[in-house]
Amino acid sequence: MSFHLHLRAVPSAEVRPDSAWIEPFMRESWDNHAAEYDAGIADSxxxxxxxINQLYTGAPDGPADPGNPSGLPIFGGTSVPREDGPPFVLLSAEQVADAAAFLSVTTFDxxxxxxxxxISAHWGGEPAFVREIFLGHHEDLVAFxxxxxxxxxAVLKAFWY
Incomplete structure (x- = not known):
């Protein structure tokens, strides 16, 4: 079984915080993920x-303070419930700027x-190998x-299972 966090940048004026709009938008985006990733408007x-959330916040579920920008890149934002599956998550343009600022000043090392x-213990892998995987994720998130x-x-997030 595969599961993904799918992130998609969207002009703020186009976003509707309604799962009836987000669901088809994000499914179409997922279907076009390779092209959108290449265009720099999507990541997964x-x-x-x-x-990765643990890398930024110190805990897999995030910081105790929801206003802490370290929690924004992965799980942060406003939940938009949906009937079948985990909620979508919406980051406003201001929150995206805060996430970008956090990622720009934090060092991976x-x-x-x-x-x-x-993190390495969780995956049971060689620390150097696991580190390289997470460094790649971090670099992608910084750029995105x-x-x-x-x-x-703004950024929309979907958790696909």
Missing amino acids: IEKDFAQ SRWEASGAA YRAAADSGK
Whole structure:
């Protein structure tokens, strides 16, 4: 079974915080993910997203303070419930800018030093190999959020199982 966190940058004026609009939009985006990823308007993380959240916040479920920008890149935002599956999540353009700012000032090495041993143990892999995987995720997220923030876009998140 595969599961993904799918992120999609969207012009704020186009976003409707309604699952009846988000569901088909995000499904079409998922169907076109490769092209959207290449265009810099989409990103995805397969199965590792809770541990990436742990990398940024120190805990798989996020920071105790919901206003802490470290929680924005993965699980942060406004939940938009849907009938079948986990909620969609919406980050406003302001929250996207906050996430991009957080990712721009945080260093991967400092985060890995704090959480890397626990993350590596979770995956049971060689720490150097696991570190490279998470460094790649981090670099993708930095680029994605920077581009979304620079263009003033909101971000929609879908968790596909």
